[in-house]
Amino acid sequence: MESSLHATEEEAGSSNLGHQALSFFLHAALALATWFLIMLVGYALNPPNVSQLFILVLCLAVPFVVGFLVNRFRQNEMAGLVWLLGLIWILVIALWVLDMPTGPNQCFQCDATTKLSRTFLSLPEPSGLVDNDGPFIATWPAAALLGYAIGARIAYKKPEPEPAD
Numbered sequence: 161m162e163s164s165l166h167a168t169e170e171e172a173g174s175s176n177l178g179h180q181a182l183s184f185f186l187h188a189a190l191a192l193a194t195w196f197l198i199m200l201v202g203y204a205l206n207p208p209n210v211s212q213l214f215i216l217v218l219c220l221a222v223p224f225v226v227g228f229l230v231n232r233f234r235q236n237e238m239a240g241l242v243w244l245l246g247l248i249w250i251l252v253i254a255l256w257v258l259d260m261p262t263g264p265n266q267c268f269q270c271d272a273t274t275k276l277s278r279t280f281l282s283l284p285e286p287s288g289l290v291d292n293d294g295p296f297i298a299t300w301p302a303a304a305l306l307g308y309a310i311g312a313r314i315a316y317k318k319p320e321p322e323p324a325d
Contacts, residue, residue: 183238187312188245188305190230194223195304199296212282212295219300220307227311240313246305250280253298260289 198218202210231239257279262268267275267287278287279294286292 180238183236184241184245187227187230187236187239187308188242191223191227191242191305191308192301194226194308195219195301198222198304199300215300216295216303219303223304223308224311227308228315229311231312231315235316235319236312237316240309240316242312243306243309246302246309249305250298250302253294254280257289257294262289 198215202215227239254276257275258272260266260275262270262275265288267278267289270278270287275287275289277283278285279289280299282292282295287294290297
């Protein structure tokens, strides 16, 4: 009897794990789709002289609202964890950027901190690495995942424990 109970718990756990993984990646895809729509709207409108800081704020705020609304109506604990994917993404890109050689017009004689800040935030000016697309490739998608996760986490209400009989 005990072995059959143990087997059903394992089956339920593996089924739950698959459901959690699918849910995690669907929420991450929704956050990245929101970021992609922001980029499409920006490309279509093509407003002159929009600062990268404003775009960064948009990449945080719009997915924040989407994550909040999605998790408000369809409660899911995994929605608040998609920031981990953004962290992993920006760390992988950071390693790639740190391995890049520097030279004229490419962050000449930059140390690691300057290389990363100029590549990902373009402060005080772009680094010239990754064709000056560091914010587009790494910063803004990671910000969208972070914003989505924060909004989803705020909207999430933990289920109340069932009273013991």
